[in-house]
Amino acid sequence: MSGKIPKSHPxxxxxxxxxxxxxxxxxxxxxxxxxxxxxxxxxxxxxxGEESVPEAIEAERAGASRLLSARRGAISVNGNVAVLAADxxxxxxxxxxxVVEVNLFHRTEDRVKxxxxxxxxxxxxxxxxxxxxxxxxxxDHPRSLCCREGIYTADVVLVPLEDGDRAEALVGMGKTVxxxxxxxxxxxxxxxxxxxxxxxxxxxxxxxxxxxxxxxDTNAIRRAEECYEKRGNLAGIMEKIRGNLEASEG
Ligand code: PTJ
Numbered sequence: 001m002s003g004k005i006p007k008s009h010p011x012x013x014x015x016x017x018x019x020x021x022x023x024x025x026x027x028x029x030x031x032x033x034x035x036x037x038x039x040x041x042x043x044x045x046x047x048x049g050e051e052s053v054p055e056a057i058e059a060e061r062a063g064a065s066r067l068l069s070a071r072r073g074a075i076s077v078n079g080n081v082a083v084l085a086a087d088x089x090x091x092x093x094x095x096x097x098x099v100v101e102v103n104l105f106h107r108t109e110d111r112v113k114x115x116x117x118x119x120x121x122x123x124x125x126x127x128x129x130x131x132x133x134x135x136x137x138x139x140d141h142p143r144s145l146c147c148r149e150g151i152y153t154a155d156v157v158l159v160p161l162e163d164g165d166r167a168e169a170l171v172g173m174g175k176t177v178x179x180x181x182x183x184x185x186x187x188x189x190x191x192x193x194x195x196x197x198x199x200x201x202x203x204x205x206x207x208x209x210x211x212x213x214x215x216x217d218t219n220a221i222r223r224a225e226e227c228y229e230k231r232g233n234l235a236g237i238m239e240k241i242r243g244n245l246e247a248s249e250g
Pocket of ligand 1: 031033034037042105161183198199
């Protein structure tokens with residue numbers, strides 16, 4: 001399908017990404033609702049200049065460092081994340097030792113299996129999610145289902161493209177929550193301990209690179225964690241959006 005999009009199109013890569021997500025919905029990997037979520041993300045990405053702004057890079061370095069210093073790290077993966085960034089998830093998991101767990105809002109067992117297969121095709125040997133044996137307290141939808149070996153006992157959880165109430169519930173369990181969400185105003189960004197406002201493919205690739213670079217440098221890991229201050233970081237992101245809007249007014 002993406003072969004039909006001319007390479008000369010000014011929005012080529014964005015259109016190819018959309019086609020991949022549409023194909024993955026037809027294959028039962030991405031939820032239909034995931035297409036709507038992607039459109040919302042694209043709008044915020046546009047406002048941010050479709051690049052990883054310095055505030056995002058700083059949060060990505062802090063997030064990768066926090067996963068490296070975790071007692072038990074977990075990376076939660078849904079349909080959109082698997083299609084957009086499976087290989088970066090593998091690299092990040094390998095560099096940090098975090099476990100990968102499929103956790104879905106629109107959960108069906110068929111989707112869980114397909115997403116695990118997609119992740120395993122990158123070379124990831126263990127992916128949790130098919131046999132949840134614990135519940136996140138306070139949630140009455142399928143995202144509460146999780147694995148004791150994974151998200152349930154992790155002290156640090158990375159939640160890309162999340163719905164806000166699970167992020168809040170995980171923080172309520174005393175966990176450090178790292179979110180990736182292009183909407184700086186979302187409940188997820190507000191609830192997270194470290195809120196990365198960046199496109200998920202870029203964000204996970206940057207995090208994987210930072211984790212690979214920093215993994216043996218405990219001083220650099222500590223410095224990256226200490227440098228991050230959420231309120232100032234999100235204020236910088238809002239400033240960037242404001243500046244881009246003002247610049248476009250001419
Ligand atoms: O695969 P499932 O069943 O778990 O469903 C996944 C979705 C994404 C459908 C589900 O979690 C959902 O409905 O999420 P929301 O509540 O729509 O929130 C998704 C958030 O992710 C929104 O704030 C979007 O702005 C943001 N977002 C969408 N695409 C991207 C993104 N952020 C970063 N990168 C993206 N590519």
